[in-house]
Amino acid sequence: MSRESTFFSETLPLGLVPKARGSTSNAAGRFERLARETFIDGWDSEVEQRVAGTTTVDERPRKIITRNDSPDVPFDRSINPYRGCEHGCSYCFARPSHAYLGLSPGLDFETRLTRKLGAAEVLGRELAAKSYDVAPIALGTNTDPYQPIEARDRIMRSILEVLSAHNHPVTIVTKGTLIERDIDILRPMAAKGLVQVGVSVTTLGSRLSRQLEPRAPVPARRLKTMRALSDAGIPVRVMVAPVIPALTDHELEAILSAAASHGARAASYIMLRLPLEVASLFEDWLETHVPERAARVMNRVRELRGGKANDSNFGTRMQGEGEWAELMAKRFDIALNRTGLSRSGPRLRCDLFAVPPKVGDQLSLF
Template identity: 55%
Template sequence: MSPPSNPPPPARRGALSNPDGRYEPVRHEVEDDGWGTLAPRDDGDPDGWGPLPAPETRVEVDASRSVISRNTSPDVPFDRSLNLYRGCEHGCAYCYARPTHAYLGLSPGLDFETRLFMKPDAAALLDAELRKPGYRPAPLAIGTNTDPYQPVERRFGLMRHVLEVLSAFHHPVTITTKSAMVERDADILADMAARDLAAVALSVTTLDRDLARRLEPRASPPAARVRAVRTLAAAGVPVSVMVAPVIPGLTDPEIERILEAAAEAGARQADYIVVRLPGEVEGLFRDWLEAHAPGRARRVMSRIGAVRGGQASSARFHERMTGTGAEAALLSRRFAVAARRLGLTKRRYDLDCTRFAPPPRPGDQLRLL
């Protein structure tokens, strides 16, 4: 008996494999080394093979000398963003950010979840960028690529320091996260929200705890995310829910239920994004489907193709987020009807940019009136 070509995934990780990045000159294949690395499971299943050892998370320093990224995309309501980490320990099987790890010479698979890079000087770098004479304020989006509240944030606390800088500068911020850890910063977010400087979006893919555990293995459980909506709303923080991503054939039946839970918890705004599987993500997600939803794998990929012009992804502006075709139109209609019934608007929160003012640094001469 030979080991499977695609062995079971390591425990609590989203990707089932660690394929080489598209820029690497060599390709590697998993094969038993003769020492029982892929040993049969001792559970009476003659065709079963044990999981690979779970890789530990390694965190290295990202030596970037700036933290604000700019964009001109017409698909997103912001022109600047900040990401504290490269890679994301949440391990979401569908994550569109996975291919970015190939630029680092790493795999979009398990490496993306376990080989992380952090920006320890993010708060100081942000302070310096906001003090530049030509800087003009606009809402800063955090969490657009990788999650600022992923598990390693408990160890490093970078997000808290960044929020302290933004608060001191009276600079508006929007946060998107799948983590209930955002509750940790409810105090500072409430203070900023009282000055119309902060808004938070919780991303909810499914309310099914078991599906979420397999699909987003290290993100907060759905109930904890809904609880975070309630906590922030009670603190006066404008909260929205992103039904994201909607995966046709897998999670789309839950659109209405997610919106109902969000409205009941105190969300005032909602939006959605249809799944897209760029680059290596398509293969990784196909493997995930075959392992976790084999009976639905072909149908799910067919329905994703129906909203992506026969492909698994689309990079075209004005359709990347919602897709095209009859299937996409039906999803849009369902979302709009449910959101209107529940009083959830798609209009973005208006944040105040007029309060922006760099605080004096230690040793600065006070300005005379």
């Protein structure tokens, strides 16, 4: 694995908000002993451009499939083609993972990206192992596989090509409309019962979306992607994620209705999660963009999380707990009945999985 050695973390000068970025901070991660602070002295006019630019470094992974045993998710393995995400969602629960790289969960997370070169080749080797037991692989569980750099790097597409060649079941989660590029791969996989796609929608408001998710496609465009996927026979789930109390929660029913009218078959929702550094980053975002609602949002978050900004306990971390959480669950159930959406998509097939023969292999007589 190779990386540049020029990364550093720093706090931003007061009043300097980078354009089209979700974080207003680049504070050092929790493992760093030192932090750097910049300030405006009237001489340096290049600070904003230097901080807000996007760079990528390369990683050549030895393994690409990540295993988990969480009871809160319906999969035990996943693949993430990229570390960090240029979509820059202010609330992203994956931001703290950048601290393991010695980078800031703030601006570094959305500007200092890592791409996993050779991911498809590594995946092919893992699937060919005699010990491999087939089950759906989840793509995009940490960072979005269809973030903007995928248009250039095509790592996600190369992974799909391997999965398709193996008839391997896969689920995909994305906000990115670039997934439409890969319909030529996904359509035949869907016809075999091998794929489901979840499209994340937080709000239907384009202005709020641009503030929350500055480099993600606007909600109306995501709905069109749902329609394109559905028309191609690809099962689509709308994921109302996250539900932000006192800010976007009132949109739950409208989002489900809009998704159903654009071909979605299933739906789910996840309550706002603020693990580790995300809590302070999101509070900064609230004070910057909706200061009049900041206290109300965080009070409701703490009500849902037992008085804390975050609850990491299995069983409650996804929906929260208490009266307000119960009310949201009831609203969701009623909205499902009204729209005809289901909680789960079609069951994916695992019986078609087969390692394609290599040149020189002896083929079966049957």
